[in-house]
Amino acid sequence: MNPIDATYLPAGIRSRFVDDINGLRIHVLEAGFESTGRPCILLLHGFPELAYSWRKLMPLLAAAGYHVLAPDQRGYGRTTGWSADYDGDLGPFRLLNLVRDALGLVSAFGYRAVDAVVGHDYGSSVAAWCALVRPDVFCSVALMSAPFSGPPSLPLGTADRPAIAKLPDTIHHDLAALPRPREHYQWYYAKRQANGDMQHAPQGVHDFLRAYYHHKSADWAGNGPHRLQGWTATELAKLPTYYVMDLGQTMAATVAAEMPSAEAIASCAWLPDRELAFYAAEFARTGFQGGLQWYRCNTTGAFAAEYETWSGRSIDVPSVFISGRQDWGIYQRPGAIEAMQSAACTDLRGIHLIDGAGHWVQQEQPDEVARLLLAFVPQAAGR
Structure with a gap:
């Protein structure tokens, strides 16, 4: 290299x-x-x-x-x-x-x-x-x-009074059960198919990254962040689809729906196409799994x-x-x-x-x- x-x-x-x-x-x-x-x-x-x-x-x-x-x-x-x-x-x-x-x-x-x-x-x-x-x-x-x-945190004072068992997190079941079924992106990233979905995106890696970067930037008019009230399905469903995806949708398809116009791409001073082409060439070569492994470490709870x-x-x-x-x-x-x-x-x-x-x-x-x-x-x- x-x-x-x-x-x-x-x-x-x-x-x-x-x-x-x-x-x-x-x-x-x-x-x-x-x-x-x-x-x-x-x-x-x-x-x-x-x-x-x-x-x-x-x-x-x-x-x-x-x-x-x-x-x-x-x-x-x-x-x-x-x-x-x-x-x-x-x-x-x-x-x-x-x-x-x-x-x-x-x-x-x-x-x-x-x-x-x-x-x-x-x-x-x-x-x-x-x-x-x-x-x-x-x-x-x-x-x-x-x-x-x-x-x-570690539980305190459990030698004589056992810790109250933590209830299982039902967030993924609850998201899937919404009227518009949803899935958290980090758990999607932990799936075996996530890397292939992106590295072999139907639109190509270049256009996949263009849409992904655009969707999460200030250029996308839908980004108006505010505090959420808690770790519940109804609150998390307020997040844009790049964070809480439609269930069964790939990330490539998720961001493709927000692909900027040719005019918007031409006017994007913070990420002109030549610079985006560098990212695209690198990720087309390496894939995304190296970065996705980080998410898997988190979602498994193994560490x-x-x-x-x-x-x-x-x-x-x-x-x-x-x-x-x-x-x-x-x-x-x-x-x-x-x-x-x-x-x-x-x-x-x-x-x-x-x-x-x-x-x-x-x-x-x-x-x-x-x-x-x-x-x-x-x-x-x-x-």
Whole structure:
């Protein structure tokens, strides 16, 4: 696998590989490499994205004096050493191993600590666990588009009074029983057929991603997020279909119904077709299963006991939350943003919702994201 052709990258960003990182050969985009001694910022992408998703933000952070690292995370892009076998071991994709990937990468670049770890979408969860588990290394954290509600709790006082058994979560049965039957996208993503549905979408990967990115952006007029009252079928059914799908519908068909017009595509400045073609070529080559494995780790609950090791712990390094104002990701898990404010992050310096941005905030509004980060990170690091 070769580095990314420089013609796809803004000036000041280089594509390279770092070997022997927790069993991986990690592909990294790097900016601010021209001089030594710079403080470091680590950027962690989500689904279905790549290190390339930070291309607009990286030069802005580098210009402010930072060494900026953005890897293709495990399961994505040009990083190799992982297996997307559906019947294989999910363990390498669990959150704590993704933290190990991040820790190994910054260590390989010679850093005992970085000024900030910034995560978007599922990368927000990885960034949160980086800050929770190794606050000595990840000195501040910026969570984007996905709030962190804290680690799972252990029951207290059960030695003499057994814990009340948890009732089974009926949400999937309840969603399917609605007059308009529905299915939660994360459980769809856990299905064997999900990767093929997207990698071999009838409209092709390019048009599938065009519709998917459009549907979750501020360009789609239907994105008007608001708080939901609870984890119930009737409340979750208020989410757009890219989160709570029509039962039996594939994701490719779901977003195809919202495919933008040729005029809208031509006027899409934040994701012109040439840049979208890079994503399409990468996902056509690798498929989506590497990223879908992350969702399967969550939906199976197989690693809950491991996460409970941090029961009662909070993120105590300085933190900030940034999202697009038109991003439903803020509210897709009812109560998460409230838990983040009240308990999960004890030094939360701000919640910033950027108008004119949906889910892809660092691509839709990179200048404003850079402004917010450059106001937060130096202050958090005491610089």
